[in-house]
Amino acid sequence: MLKDDRTPGALAALPDDALIEAVQRQTFRYFWDGADAASGLALDRRTLVEATGEDLADPRVAIGGSGFGIMAMIVAVERGWITREAALERLGRMRDALFRARRYHGTFPHFMDGASGETFPMSPKDDAGDLVETSFLMMGLLCARQYFSGDTAAERQLRADFDTLWREVEWDWFTQGGQDVLYWHWSPTHGWAMNHQIHGWNECLITYFLAAAAPRHAIAPQVYHRGYASGRDFVNGKTYYGIDMPLGSAYGGPLFFTHYSFLGLDPHGLKDRYADYWDLNTRHVRIHRAHCIANPKGFAGYGEACWGLTASDDPDGYLAHDPSNDNGTISPTAALSSLPYAPTEVMKMVRHLLTAHGTRVWKDYGFVDAFCEARNWFAETYLAIDQGPIVVMMENHRTGLLWKLFMSVPEVQAGLRRLDFSSPYLDA
Template structure:
C-alpha cells in the first residue's frame, strides 16, 4: 500500500520543485527560497498524511499511537492503535483524497478495512477504549482502571467517522456502502449511558471491571466540547440540553471576565484560568465543528474564544518571560507533546504558558492556521526553510527546541500529526467544517443545544 502514496507524490513531482502547486498559487505570491505559501501548505499536509498512510498499523490500517524513528526496537508497540488519533487520521485521509495526494479508490478500500475493524473491536456501550490492539481489536489498557470505554476518544473518532460518511454518501456503490458502515458505527455509541444513570453531566470513562471509579465528569472548558455536541446529535442514544448546560457549562458558571495581553479569555479554562490551557484545547473539538461565528447561550463567538486562546499563547512566546533561546514570532506554540526531561531524555507533558519548559511543539502553530494564518504561516515557513533537522519522514517532529542546541525528538504521536492537515484544510477550503456542520443529525444536535450559526443556517 505504501506505493499508493508515491502516486500522490509523483502527481506534483515533489512540491518544492513545483512552480504552481495545487490551488493555483500565483507567481507573485510572497515566498522565501522559492517556495510559495501554497506549496508549503501542500507539503506539510502531504507529509502529515504519511503518518496515517505509510505508517498505519498494518492490520487495522488505523493510526498507531506513536511512531519512533529512533526506536532501537522498531516493532515496539507497532500494533497499539489510538482511537482519537485514528479519528484525526480519517480526516487527514479525506484531505489527501480531496487534494489528489492519494487515489480516491485506494482510500475507499482502506477506509472500508478500518470500518470493518472498528465494527468488530471491543466496545463498551458503544464506546471504544483509548487504545486497542490493531491485530485483535481487544482493549489495551491506558491505565489500570482505564480499561473500558473512553467517551472523549470515541468522540474524536466519531467526528472523523461523520465526515467520512458525509463525503462518500452520494458516491458510487462501494462508497455508499462505506458511508453506511460509518453511519452504523456512529449510531452504535450509547452516549446517554455515560451520564451514569441520568446525571446531568457526561462521564469520560466506564469500565466493566471498575465501573465509574475513575469518576471524571466532563465539565468545561477543555478539549471535550465535541463530546457533548455528538451526544446531543445522536439519533439513537441522545442527551438533553439540560445535560449540556448543567454539566459542560457548569450551570453557566464557566465564563470568565479575565483578559491576557488584551485578549479576553471568555471562559475559564480548567486549571489554566490566567492564560488558557495547551493549544490542543482550541483544536481537537474543532476539526469538524466550525467555530466561525458559532454561538450558544453562554459563548457569543467560539472563533473569538479560540483565536484569543492562540494569540495569548503567541504573545506569551513573544514576551518570553523565561528567556528561552529561539522563542520569536516565527517559532512558537505550546501544547501537549513529547518533551525534553532535565536529564536529556524524552518524556511527555502538556506544554502551556503555565508549563513552559522551552519546548515548541510544531502541531501547536500548524493546527492553529484558521485562527492565526499569518503567524502560523511564519512558523511553517521557518521550520521548513530554516530548520530542516526538525523535519522527518512524516513532517515536523513532535517536539523541538532551539534553546537546547536545536534539540528534537525523532518521534511522532497520532494525536499531534493528526490535527495538522485537517486544520490547515479548514483554513484553505473549509472542507471538513462543511462536511460536519451540514450533516443533518449534527444540525439537529446543535439546534437542540441552542447553538446558532448563520453560515450553516442553524437558528
C-alpha cells in the same frame, strides 16, 4: 509513497499555498504509509531513529487519532494524493477492525490492538470505554459518511456501516444513571472508578455536542448546560498580555483546545450563550503567541516566528504545555493547526522551522512532535493526535472542506438547534 524529496530550504522558498500543501501531504504519510499494518487505523505514535534509520511503531491503535486520520484521508482524496478507490479499500479495512473491536456500551477504548480488536489499557483502571476518544472517532466517521456519497455498492455499504457505529454509541450511559454531567470512562471491571466528570472549557466540546446530537441514546440539553458549561475552569474572564480570555483555565490552556473540536465544528459565526467560538479561539492563539514573544522565562528560540504550546512529547516525557506550564518545549502542531486563526503568523512559523532547524524537525512524516532548544532536544516521535489536526485545520483554512462536510450532517444541524447554537450553516 508520498514523501517529498525537496530540502527544507527549497520548501521554505515555495509560495504559501504550495508550502501548505507540501506540509499537509508529507504529514498525511503518518496515516497512510505509517498506519497499523493489520487494520489501517492510526497508531498512537511512531519513532524515527536518526542514528539507525529505524521506524519504530507503537503497537497501539489510537481511537481518537484514527478519527483524525479519517478526516485527513478525505483531504488526501480531494487533493489527489491517493485515489478514491484506494481510500475506500483502506476505509473498508478500518471499518472491519472497528467492528472487530471490543466496545463498551458502543464506545471504544483509548487504545486497541488493530489485529484482534482487544483493548490495550491506558492505565490499570482506564481499561475500557473512553467517551472522549470515541467522540473524536465519530467526528471522522460522520465526515466520511458525508464525503463518500457515491451510488456504488462500496460507498453505500461504508455509509451504512459508519452510521451503525455512530448510532450504537450509548452517550446517555455515561451520565452514570442520569446525572447532569458526562463521565469520561466506564469499565466492566472497575465500573465508574475513574470518576472523571467532563467539565469545560477544553477539548471536549465535541463530546458533549455529539452526545446531544445523537439520533439514539442522546443526552438532554441540560447535561451540556449543567455539566460541560460548569466547573472551575469554565469561566475565565481574565486578561493576558492585554487580551481578554472569556473561557478556560489560565491563559486558555493548551492550544489543542482550539483544534480538536473544531476539526469538524466550523467556529466561524458559531455562538451559544457562553461564547463566540471564532473570537474565543483567535484570542487563545494570540495569547500563546504573545507569551512566546514575551518569553518570561527566557527560553532559547522563543519569538515571533517560534511559538505554540500544547500537549506533546518533551525532554522529560509527555506534558500538556501552556503558558502556565511552560518548560521551553515548542510543539509544531500547536501553531500549524492554528492556521485558520492566524495565517500570516503561522506561515512565518513554518518557514522558520524549515530554515532554522531543517532536517532536525522536518522528516518523513512531516514535522516532529516537539523540540526544546533550551536543552538541544528534538523529538524523534510523531503522534497521531498531533499530526492529524495539521492536515485537517490547514485544509479548513484553504477550502473549509471538513467544516462543510461536518456542518452539513443532518444530526449536526439538529444538535446545533437543540443546544441553541447559532451558525451560518443553519441559515443556509
